[in-house]
Amino acid sequence: MTSVHESIFSYGISRPYPFRWFTPVVIVGFLVATALFTFLNFASNGYDLIVQTSSDPNTTISEGIWFRKWPSYLTSKVKPSCQSTDIHVNTLLFTNQTALTYTLTDVWQARTGDGNNRAVLPSLTYFNNVIDQCSISSIEVNLEALDRSGNQFAFSEWGAKVRAYVSCTIEGAAGRTSFNLTTTYDYVPEIVSFSDLYRFLGTNFLDRDKEKRASLYWGESLMSMYWAYLTRSMQDIRANATNFSEPSIRTGTMSFTPNNSSISDIIDLNFFEVNYRFVIDKGLGDFSVIFPGLYNDSLSVANLNGINAYPYIWIQADSLAKSIYSTILTDLGQVSSTPNILNDGDTLQYFTSNFSLALQHIANARPGPATQDYDTLKAKTGPLGVAPSVISTNYICQIPRLKSGGNLFLTVLVADLVFLQALWKIFTLATDWLWLRKTASANQCQGCIGGSGAGHQRDLSDFAERSSEDKTRRFEEVGINIMEGSRRRVYHRQSSSQQELLQR
Known part of the structure; x- marks a missing residue:
């Protein structure tokens, strides 16, 4: 007899689900x-x-x-x-307007509950935050002559290096962060190429688009035009002093600060308060200084121009400062009600209406890109406007x-x-x-259900749940099975009795 090995693993016995669905x-x-x-x-x-x-x-x-x-x-x-990204202090940066370049000089956050105290940060944590609440504290115009390089002197005997100081904020994940920026503008910088003489230089601006960024296009035109006009005016003043054998100005600086009286009209000559120093070289190491107290003036361009104070360049310098003021606000996307030349057609026309006069008083530095007034060229440029700005940088x-x-x-x-x-x-x-709850015999195999004894009881249990027609048919089948079983038992008893008689 062959033995049957029984594994420790087993398989289940299954039967078809009795559902049509x-x-x-x-x-x-x-x-x-x-x-x-x-x-x-x-x-x-x-x-x-x-x-x-x-x-x-x-x-x-x-x-x-x-x-x-x-x-x-x-x-x-x-x-x-x-x-x-982290923009560290002293990093050069620019905005998505791709105009001027700025240097990040300070970053800080106000301490909670103490508005006068602040936490200084080494870098500006930045994630495409919109630049907000920018204010220009001052604009400096530094005038130089013989101290400049030979290349610069070929374009203009005088130069003007303009520096602006700006404060802005951003709203980030860590709250409001404030930072300071500085930007410098010099239309004829030290790196200028001598081969560009008598051409529009296009320096200091990274890019220009007169259709999509028309305001900045006009801002660059104003800045270069008034830079050329101012430097040539200083050149004419020195030439005039030389002709009369008078000592001339060697260098000078002017600082323009927005008036605290909140003058809303940028055309007003009192929009800025001005402070200044001019050094007159008398020769043999002797010099004198022109300063505000000399004229007992009220530090306003209107007053200085009204008394015809020497060196007579107040209107040109004021217009250059206002041009840079407006260009910075536009480049930084300040869309508030801050006065801005580049956001109003009438104001822009006022400052460009004397372009033809300015072009008669320039040296070899040719301004641009626009050299005609706004009303003449506005059909060839896009609409004026200021759009929100973000710092242009790379993110991982x-x-x-x-x-x-x-x-x-x-x-x-x-x-x-x-x-x-x-x-x-x-x-x-x-x-x-669900099926086991409804049918007690659902977890038994079909062969087990067809047996005697308990199997008949399970069949009778199922029998009670069937329809009347099924019950009748099932009853007949069970009766036949019972009769056949009885016959087999009778036959078996008869056979057993006959065998006993034969043995006797």
Whole structure:
């Protein structure tokens, strides 16, 4: 007799579900679940995150993937993200308007509960925050002559180096942060090429677009025009002093500060308060200084121009300062009601109406790009306006990239199989539980149900739940089985009696 090995592992005995709806529900559910799981697994596992730099993190994140707004528990592994950047003190920077260049000089945050105290920071933590609440504290115009390089002297015997001091704020994740900027403008810098003589130099501005950034286009035109006009005026003043054998100005500086009386009209000559120093070289080491107390004036351009104070360049210098003031506000995107030449056509026309006169008083430095008044050229440029600005810098971003075909197929397939198996297990457990509650014999094999004794009792139990027609048919079958069983027992007893008689 061959022995049967019994393993420690076993398999279950199964029987078909007695529901007509079970098979179509499983097939349809399988197809729907497969499609849904494939879709979800593709969204959550079909991409790899790669690192790249971006100058516009908001656009990079918004254009990452089409299902970026889905719940994070599904797409956390493939959602694009960008890190904020640290702009350290003394770093050169510019805005998305690509006009002037600035130097970051201070960064701080006000301490909580103490507005007069502040925490100084080594860098500006920045994430495409809109620049806000900018104010220009002062604008300095430094005039130089013989101390400049030979190249600069060829363009203009006098030069004007303008420096502006600006304070701004941003609203970030850590709260409101304040910072200071400085910017310098010199139309003929030391690095100017001699080959550009008699041409528009286009220095200091990174880019220009008269259609999309018309205000900055006119701002550059104002700055270069009044720079050329002012420096040539200083040249004429020195020539006049030389002709009369008088000592001339060697160097000078002027500081323009917005008037505390909040004058809203930038055309007003009292818009700025002005402080100044001019050094007159008398020769043999002797010099004299022109300063405000000399004229007993009230530190206003209107007063200095009214008394015809030497050196007679107050209007040109005031216009240059206002041009730089307006250009900075436009470049930094200050859209508030702050007076701005470049945001109003009538004001701009006022400051450009004397371009033809200024062009008669320039040296070899040719201004531009516009050399005619606003009304003449406004049809050839775009509309004036100020748009919000952000600092232009690079951000390290993680962006999703679709996996290769084979890797994508394998990843989604494995994930689908895991989900489908779990769904099948849950579905069968729920169905078995409901069926067992309704039918006590549902967990027994069909062969066991067909036996005698307890099997008949289970059949009778099922019999009570069937319809009247089924009950009648089942009753007949059970009766026949009982009669056949009785006959077999009678026959068996007869056979046993006959065998006993034969043995006797």
